[in-house]
Amino acid sequence: MLIKKTITEFAKLSSVHFVFLTAVIPVTGAIAMGEKDIFILTVIFIIGLAAHTFGFAFNHYMDINVDRMGDHVNKRPLPSGSISKKHAMIYILSWFFFGFFLTLYFFGAKLLLIYLLGIALAAIYDAYSKKIGGMDFVLGASVVTGVVFGAATVSFQFPNIIYVFCVLAFLQTLNLNFIAGSIKDADHDYLINSKHLSTQLGLRAENGIFKIPNSFKIIAYLFGFIYAFFVLVSALLGIIQLPISLFVILLLINGMFFFVTYKMLSLKNFDRQEVRKYIVLQYTINWSNIPILLASVAPMAIFLLLYPVIGLVVSNAILYKTVIRSQVM
Numbered sequence: 001m002l003i004k005k006t007i008t009e010f011a012k013l014s015s016v017h018f019v020f021l022t023a024v025i026p027v028t029g030a031i032a033m034g035e036k037d038i039f040i041l042t043v044i045f046i047i048g049l050a051a052h053t054f055g056f057a058f059n060h061y062m063d064i065n066v067d068r069m070g071d072h073v074n075k076r077p078l079p080s081g082s083i084s085k086k087h088a089m090i091y092i093l094s095w096f097f098f099g100f101f102l103t104l105y106f107f108g109a110k111l112l113l114i115y116l117l118g119i120a121l122a123a124i125y126d127a128y129s130k131k132i133g134g135m136d137f138v139l140g141a142s143v144v145t146g147v148v149f150g151a152a153t154v155s156f157q158f159p160n161i162i163y164v165f166c167v168l169a170f171l172q173t174l175n176l177n178f179i180a181g182s183i184k185d186a187d188h189d190y191l192i193n194s195k196h197l198s199t200q201l202g203l204r205a206e207n208g209i210f211k212i213p214n215s216f217k218i219i220a221y222l223f224g225f226i227y228a229f230f231v232l233v234s235a236l237l238g239i240i241q242l243p244i245s246l247f248v249i250l251l252l253i254n255g256m257f258f259f260v261t262y263k264m265l266s267l268k269n270f271d272r273q274e275v276r277k278y279i280v281l282q283y284t285i286n287w288s289n290i291p292i293l294l295a296s297v298a299p300m301a302i303f304l305l306l307y308p309v310i311g312l313v314v315s316n317a318i319l320y321k322t323v324i325r326s327q328v329m
Helices: 002-013 016-022 025-032 038-062 085-128 135-152 160-184 197-201 214-236 244-265 272-294 299-320
Strands: 204-206 209-211
Touching: 002 038, 002 085, 016 038, 016 299, 025 038, 025 135, 025 160, 025 272, 025 299, 038 085, 038 135, 085 135, 135 160, 160 197, 160 214, 160 244, 160 272, 197 214, 214 244, 214 272, 244 272, 272 299
Parallel strands: none
Antiparallel strands: 204 209
């Protein structure tokens, strides 16, 4: 029973609910380059898993004091004391070196440098996200490095589709972290005088009431517009070859994304459960563009549509004994 409890707490520390979304990032880069070897794709996924675990666990480690101030996040493993700081750091370093040696063994020194760059950017974000404004852009660069890493396992001669995916990965990260993540943390970020750009713009949830400034809303819609522009124009210009049926689906998906974004930005009262619902919808809809675009080079990649759903359902079922009501984030 103690072993099960320990595994559960370390899974929470790892933000396992996002693992299928972030660990697959380098895999998408490799698939876009034409990689079909299941063994190699699995190795790339495991390296992505190592980077994911390092990044998210280190983020929890750096945010201990901040998380203690939130009614929900103070139940996370580190602020609650279910995992000590010492054991957390051993766990974080173990995953770092696991990814380090796995990359070096299978892909050599050049790819290792890319891996280390991504890790370094993630660590900088984790350490300074509340202290320096604009760190979301550093995190976005870290995710772009993941796409480049996956592509470079095949070749350094990148086709245009890789550059499209890099832009989409960057914008997807900004939306998930800067927009949705800021709304999720609006109840406590302002209490610590966070230097996060969203807090500087005036976003907060004070006494349970949201204050979402128009400047923040404009930025949110702008990110969504640029993302949809790159998705649709890359198909229209033939950078990514898609049948008209899939193009229509992309139009519908991005229309749904704007609707969900509108609903989230229209919230009046801070209800963490409701915020979670919109975050889950947002990132699932946003992610759905990628497998459809990947289908142009690998039709089976369409099944990656299920990845975020699998991650959330499994993590909720195992960690929180529920499926319908998301308990993560």
